Amino acid sequence: MNVFASFEPKIPEAYRDSKFLFLANIDPVLQRRVREAMPDVRLVAGDTMNYWIKDHRAALLEVLKGLDILLINDTEARMLAGNNNLVLAARAVLALGPRTLIVKHGEYGATAFFSSHSFSTEGEYAEHIFRAPALPLEEVVDPTGAGDSFAGGFFGYLASQSELTPAAFRRAMFYGSVMGSFAVERFGTERIQALTRKEIDDRFVVFRELTHLD
């Protein structure tokens, strides 16, 4: 028996004027219902997984049509597109609806595939790719929640910006990776809950040093 079969997500009154909506990994029928209950959001991101891709494809495809950003991992992107080449898979996924696809590679970071509709400022890129690293860590205590922490950092940074420019998306990718790197350092949400803004900004600098030539 599916214990979630009768689950009906209710959007609290205080959330109804949110401008940014993240549809975490759950039955696409529910994702779509939440999406439709919030018609005035500015940006919608979503997550999904192998189970929905394989056995609930029709419902998932309806959700994808309404997404600005899809965040999934390598295996999911390849499965969704039916193509093992990541670039071709990304192009196929973008054709299904999302303006931007972010593919998470676990300890190897994440890659963003942008389309001509990714940004609020027009005409800056036709098709473009950006890679953010993951931080090599001496100890990974609990990888659970790394992907959702990435989504939180990524989306939280975008929500703080007035314009969704390519530069904002790049920095958002770094903030996502920063939050993912903290999440895995302790069990559950322990590390994230204890986090200060200074620690986040300091680690952002570490990520820059990890990747930048100068």
Place this chain on the structure above:
Amino acid sequence: MNVFASFEPKIPEAYRDSKFLFLANIDPVLQRRVREAMPDVRLVAGDTMNYWIKDHRAALLEVLKGLDILLINDTEARMLAGNNNLVLAARAVLALGPRTLIVKHGEYGATAFFSSHSFSTEGEYAEHIFRAPALPLEEVVDPTGAGDSFAGGFFGYLASQSELTPAAFRRAMFYGSVMGSFAVERFGTERIQALTRKEIDDRFVVFRELTHLD
């Protein structure tokens, strides 16, 4: 029968005053012999593989003591160190002799682990890590030689520099990735042989855009 059992590498006269030596993947006994035949080189890099790590460990450990830079892949680094955590594995490998370890991640790029002895300019880093991406490619025709092309680009760039600074190593990592990305586009050495300097420099710019925030 091992057809290489009686192979004796002979160093051509014209190579004897080389300042940069790359010991490609072969029996560590032969690597060591070549190393000893060239006592005046300025920088020595080496490669190896699972077979030598597993069954010829003693001979390999002798080679590692004489290396400035070791270039291997994830599986090899973990196997050599006996540790699945990449940061701890890297630290263990650096303790075996190499001043710098470069771990190649295939389509996810490469990570350089530096020690306090990595650079000719003293005291710039105690321990430091740098990550270079791989270029997401629509078509990978032949991955054979990608690692050696990386080594060539990396080492070739270093050889062009008067000082082995952290900045030089970072740019060398990018040039390695650039050459690896060309190598896989055609069979064998076809693409590398047809390459112009302008194509290399243009792709270096692409790698920068792929990773840099601004």
